[in-house]
Amino acid sequence: MTERPQWNSLRALSHRVLRNGEPLVLTEEVRSLLLKTAQEVAIRDADAALATDEGVLALMHEATRRITEGSNRLTDALHVMWQHQRVGDYDSARKLMRDVLAVEVVPYYRELAQGQLEDMDDEA
Numbered sequence: 001m002t003e004r005p006q007w008n009s010l011r012a013l014s015h016r017v018l019r020n021g022e023p024l025v026l027t028e029e030v031r032s033l034l035l036k037t038a039q040e041v042a043i044r045d046a047d048a049a050l051a052t053d054e055g056v057l058a059l060m061h062e063a064t065r066r067i068t069e070g071s072n073r074l075t076d077a078l079h080v081m082w083q084h085q086r087v088g089d090y091d092s093a094r095k096l097m098r099d100v101l102a103v104e105v106v107p108y109y110r111e112l113a114q115g116q117l118e119d120m121d122d123e124a
Contacts, residue, residue, distance in 0.1 A: 005040045005108055007067050009033055014064040018057070026056060034059055041066040042105045070109040074100055081116065090123040 010033060016022045024030070031050060038046035041063050049055035077096045084093040097117040104110050 002108055002111055005037075007037065007040075010037045010060070010063060010067070014060050018061060018064070024053070024056060024060075026050065034063070037063045040106070040108065041070075042107060066106050070104055070106040073104065074109045074113060077113070078116065085120075085123075090120055094120055 013024075013030065013033065017024045034050065034056070035046050038049075038059060043049075043059065043062060043066070046059055049059040077100045081093040081096045084090070084096070094117060097113045097120075100113040101110060101117070104113060
């Protein structure tokens with residue numbers, strides 16, 4: 001399994017810049033953070049986005065959105081999946097993970113959903 005990504009630095013930066021309106025200084029550290037995160041959340045052309053201030057902000061916004069929405073989607077699906085499993089309804093539980101996989105783009109979240117689906121292979 002892929003190591004769990006560490007997105008706290010991006011979340012903190014995003015909060016300061018996108019929510020609080022602090023200016024973004026594109027240091028080498030910030031640039032590296034944005035490029036690494038873009039790769040982790042399957043955003044292409046991150047280098048091109050870093051060429052303009054608008055691109056940097058859009059990249060940060062999209063990365064944050066993918067992390068938040070993917071996390072919420074997976075967490076919600078897991079909660080309902082476990083309810084289905086408790087009553088023995090593995091078909092519905094599997095469908096939830098397949099639905100997540102149909103729309104999720106973040107590799108880490110996809111891997112977690114796929115793992116859940118594989119864990120149910122031997123169930124009814």
